[in-house]
Amino acid sequence: MKLTIEKMIYGGDGLAHLPPDDSGRGKTAFVPFVLSGEEVDATASEQKPGFIRARAEKILTPSPQRTEPPCPYFLRCGGCHYQHTSYENQLQIKSQILRETLLRTAKIDWKNEIVIHSAEPLHYRNRTRMKVQHAPFAIGYYRFNSHELLPVEQCPISSPLINSAIEAIWKVGEADAIAKSVAEIEFFAGAADGKLLIEIYLSGTGKPSDLEASAGDFFRALSPELPELAGVAAFFQRQPSQSFGYEGADSLQYRTSTSGFRVSAGSFFQVNRFLIDDLVTVATSNVNGKLAWDLYAGVGLFSAALAKNFERVVAVESSPASSDDLSHNAPRNTKPVQSTTERFLEQSSARTKSSKPAFVLVDPPRAGLGPRVAKQLANSATGQIAYVSCDPATLARDLRVLLDAGYKLDELHLFDLFPQTFHIETVARLSR
Numbered sequence: 001m002k003l004t005i006e007k008m009i010y011g012g013d014g015l016a017h018l019p020p021d022d023s024g025r026g027k028t029a030f031v032p033f034v035l036s037g038e039e040v041d042a043t044a045s046e047q048k049p050g051f052i053r054a055r056a057e058k059i060l061t062p063s064p065q066r067t068e069p070p071c072p073y074f075l076r077c078g079g080c081h082y083q084h085t086s087y088e089n090q091l092q093i094k095s096q097i098l099r100e101t102l103l104r105t106a107k108i109d110w111k112n113e114i115v116i117h118s119a120e121p122l123h124y125r126n127r128t129r130m131k132v133q134h135a136p137f138a139i140g141y142y143r144f145n146s147h148e149l150l151p152v153e154q155c156p157i158s159s160p161l162i163n164s165a166i167e168a169i170w171k172v173g174e175a176d177a178i179a180k181s182v183a184e185i186e187f188f189a190g191a192a193d194g195k196l197l198i199e200i201y202l203s204g205t206g207k208p209s210d211l212e213a214s215a216g217d218f219f220r221a222l223s224p225e226l227p228e229l230a231g232v233a234a235f236f237q238r239q240p241s242q243s244f245g246y247e248g249a250d251s252l253q254y255r256t257s258t259s260g261f262r263v264s265a266g267s268f269f270q271v272n273r274f275l276i277d278d279l280v281t282v283a284t285s286n287v288n289g290k291l292a293w294d295l296y297a298g299v300g301l302f303s304a305a306l307a308k309n310f311e312r313v314v315a316v317e318s319s320p321a322s323s324d325d326l327s328h329n330a331p332r333n334t335k336p337v338q339s340t341t342e343r344f345l346e347q348s349s350a351r352t353k354s355s356k357p358a359f360v361l362v363d364p365p366r367a368g369l370g371p372r373v374a375k376q377l378a379n380s381a382t383g384q385i386a387y388v389s390c391d392p393a394t395l396a397r398d399l400r401v402l403l404d405a406g407y408k409l410d411e412l413h414l415f416d417l418f419p420q421t422f423h424i425e426t427v428a429r430l431s432r
Contacts, residue, residue, distance in 0.1 A: 211245030368394025
């Protein structure tokens with residue numbers, strides 16, 4: 001069938017419509033690896049009552065924005081979605097999707113500028129996770145739209161050091177020096193891309209001594225090929241992530257323009273090594289006062305900046321690994337709290353007005369705040385909020401709650417932390 005791509009949507013697909021049927025407008029079709037305005041020959045890959053998923057077999061009328069992808073695995077690999085278009089067009093696609101999502105999901109008609117922050121479109125990732133196959137040995141990612149391994153020997157969106165590590169893993173793996181229990185490998189490179197921490201994930205379960213032995217074996221096998229290797233931490237896939245064994249260092253010191261941060265195995269840290277400073281500046285600028293809250297604080301990336309402009313900062317994090325790092329990294333005027341944000345806000349609601357914050361920064365996971373936490377935040381009596389979001393749909397839902405509670409949206413920033421992919425990072429600044 002011939003389809004004309006009407007627009008790009010969140011998730012990486014292009015949207016088209018089949019010819020009208022007896023019921024009226026034709027079914028919606030979702031097609032990956034296309035661009036707005038293109039006419040394509042397509043084949044249905046999945047049929048649903050209200051829509052189809054299709055595969056573009058031939059681009060009949062290519063977009064002027066179509067380019068050659070820089071990665072030899074593109075189209076086969078499920079990790080990237082936009083390598084077939086210019087980077088400038090990727091930014092425009094994301095900006096349009098963000099604006100449209102706010103309007104469609106939450107009736108937020110943002111007429112003002114969306115400030116776009118971008119950096120290098122390749123080699124930006126400081127953290128990469130890959131699957132491991134044995135007999136024959138291979139590491140890689142899942143093939144597009146499947147759980148079948150695609151062997152990968154390089155990853156152009158990962159840092160140069162991570163690519164060196166991928167090469168070293170292939171060498172020792174093909175020499176049968178990697179245990180069959182290793183199911184996944186995650187690489188984490190420091191800010192200068194000079195040191196590497198590796199996390200290995202073992203299939204099944206076992207004792208702590210098994211983790212220590214596995215980390216030691218992996219470290220000794222790889223370190224002769226990779227002098228930048230600082231340490232290896234081993235986890236079981238089916239056991240709590242705070243339980244691990246390690247050889248060498250169990251953390252890296254990651255330095256930004258604001259501060260240095262201990263980031264341990266199992267802790268979260270921002271992935272784009274080029275935009276971290278800009279993200280922190282935009283999220284924490286032009287605010288000061290007696291008290292600020294940093295909710296979903298991670299290892300304290302935003303807390304360190306807030307501590308320079310507020311008398312006190314309360315930083316809240318629920319993950320045991322990140323919370324430990326937060327306590328280690330916290331400046332003297334910052335109080336780390338290990339708690340869920342919901343529980344913290346419940347307990348804070350009973351306190352006096354003197355303990356209410358002048359500013360709150362939230363950086364929730366992809367699921368967002370949720371209606372309950374968004375309402376609790378609106379009831380916190382704070383005058384200013386910075387919302388750091390990695391999903392435009394959940395951001396729109398939560399913003400609707402805050403706007404209905406009397407806040408106004410002052411600024412909207414799009415951070416392209418994940419070039420070549422459909423992912424969108426947003427910083428929304430609100431006040432009342």
